[in-house]
Amino acid sequence: MRLRTLTLAAASGTALLAAGLLPAHASAAPESVREGTVSAADLLAKVTSCSQISNGMYKTDDETSATVPVCGKNGAVFWKADMDIDCDGQRTANCNEDRDPWYQDDTAFHQSDGKPLNAETLPYVVVPSTSSIWNYANAGIKGGGVVAVIYNNKVEYAVVGDTGPSKIIGEASYATAKALGIDPDPETGGAESGVTYILFKNSKVSPIESHSAAVSLGDQLAKQFIASN
Numbered sequence: 001m002r003l004r005t006l007t008l009a010a011a012s013g014t015a016l017l018a019a020g021l022l023p024a025h026a027s028a029a030p031e032s033v034r035e036g037t038v039s040a041a042d043l044l045a046k047v048t049s050c051s052q053i054s055n056g057m058y059k060t061d062d063e064t065s066a067t068v069p070v071c072g073k074n075g076a077v078f079w080k081a082d083m084d085i086d087c088d089g090q091r092t093a094n095c096n097e098d099r100d101p102w103y104q105d106d107t108a109f110h111q112s113d114g115k116p117l118n119a120e121t122l123p124y125v126v127v128p129s130t131s132s133i134w135n136y137a138n139a140g141i142k143g144g145g146v147v148a149v150i151y152n153n154k155v156e157y158a159v160v161g162d163t164g165p166s167k168i169i170g171e172a173s174y175a176t177a178k179a180l181g182i183d184p185d186p187e188t189g190g191a192e193s194g195v196t197y198i199l200f201k202n203s204k205v206s207p208i209e210s211h212s213a214a215v216s217l218g219d220q221l222a223k224q225f226i227a228s229n
Contacts, residue, residue, distance in 0.1 A: 034155040036219030043150055043222060046229040047071070047078050047196060054134040058169035060084075060193075068169050070134050074228040075221070077139050078198045081170030083151070085177055086126050086162055087186040089116035095174055100186035108163040109143030112207035117161045119173040122209055124161025125149060125197060126173075131166035140201030144208040146218045150196040151180045157218030159205050170195065200225065 034040060050071035057066035060082045068081050087095035089107040095118075097103045107117040107124075117124055125147045127136045145160040149172060156179045164171050172195075174184040183189030200221040205214045 035157050035215045036155065036222060038148075038155065038219060038222040038226060040150045040153045040155050042226055043148055043155065043198060044196060046073065046226060047080075047198065053077060053139065056133045058128060058133065059167055060170045061168065066167070070139075070169075072139075073198075073225070075225050076198050076200050077141065078196060079169055080194075080196050082193050083177060083180075083182055083191040083195045084171040085184055085186045085189050086124075086164070086171050086173050087119045088162060090118040090120075092118060092120040094184070095119045095186065102186070107161055109161055109208060111209045117173075117209065119161075119175060121175050122161065122173060123149070123156055123158035123176040123179055123211060123214070124173045125158045125176065125199070126162045126164040126171035127160055127199075128169050129163045129166040133167065136160075141199050142202075142204060144204045144206065146200045146203040146205060146214055146221055148198040148200075148218055148222055149176055149180065150198070151182060151191060151194060154180055155222075156180050157211075157214045159208055159214050160199065161208070170197075172197075198222075198225070 050069055052069040053072040054070035058068045059066045060068060068079055071078050087100040088104045110116055127141060141160060143160055147158045147160060149156045149158050156176060158172060158176050177184040177189060182191045203221055205217055
């Protein structure tokens with residue numbers, strides 16, 4: 001679970017711009033690249049309007065206002081937010097106490113062998129902990145559920161792998177960010193905006209640690225989502 005402040009994020013972006021390393025409208029991910037057969041454009045066309053199912057709004061970071069609703073569609077829920085980097089779970093070369101000031105050695109949901117998930121290798125998404133704002137379980141969202149994460153015209157399939165703060169939304173694993181061309185550094189990386197998360201109801205990848213299984217099921221569910229909305 002990562003609680004980034006706006007000050008840190010802004011400072012990082014300013015430093016890169018000053019160094020000439022990052023244009024003002026940087027696009028790290030290549031266009032028209034996706035997992036499965038459903039395009040980002042086709043998925044995004046189905047989430048242009050929001051039928052709010054949350055009882056309130058979420059913040060994207062500690063210092064921001066609450067502006068992000070959870071929205072309902074046939075067969076899915078979705079939100080549009082930023083992406084903070086979750087490096088929790090198994091200790092790896094890039095996910096550990098030295099690389100991540102907020103590192104925790106566990107995840108809410110575990111692999112089939114009982115171990116925490118591996119944030120560096122497994123694309124997973126963080127859902128807000130249950131609160132008066134929203135209860136993800138009541139909406140048909142469960143650990144191991146499939147998520148289509150869309151950023152910069154790219155689709156990445158992930159699983160629901162961890163829970164985060166009850167009032168903050170917009171977080172995914174190191175591996176998710178890296179696959180989407182987002183800086184995965186747990187302290188300074190992430191995306192400030194432009195990330196869409198579509199969570200398919202009553203879905204479950206088995207085993208949860210199989211990314212190929214997530215892609216296969218995700219592609220099937222994405223097609224159903226397009227057809228039913």
